């Protein structure tokens with residue numbers, strides 16, 4: 001299929017379509033579900049449309065891709081060879097937005113956990129301990 005969009009338009013589209021229902025998200029959802037928590041998905045009424053909202057517990061979980069959200073890990077440290085400046089700005093804008101969203105949510109009384117995509121690669125090592133710590137109390 002021919003790509004009818006200019007690069008600028010395409011990148012705009014990509015930034016608008018935040019990936020939903022990704023594999024990392026599904027892993028987190030099923031883990032949270034197994035721990036007996038009820039959640040809402042992608043609540044657009046809250047800053048940053050959090051991936052999981054646990055209203056009964058006042059808790060919110062973001063599932064962040066390491067590349068897009070500049071995680072300090074081997075996946076997040078990848079630097080694209082082309083348009084390096086463009087990507088650098090885009091990703092640092094995302095980090096700024098993430099921080100602002102978390103601050104606003106905390107101000108509203110929510111507890112916020114950021115889960116990183118790389119944690120879901122071997123869930124027992126990082127994901128599960130972090131989730132348990134966050135959800136139990």
Ligand SMILES: [Zn+2]
Pocket residue numbers: 066071072073074075076116117118119
């Ligand atoms: Zn990572």
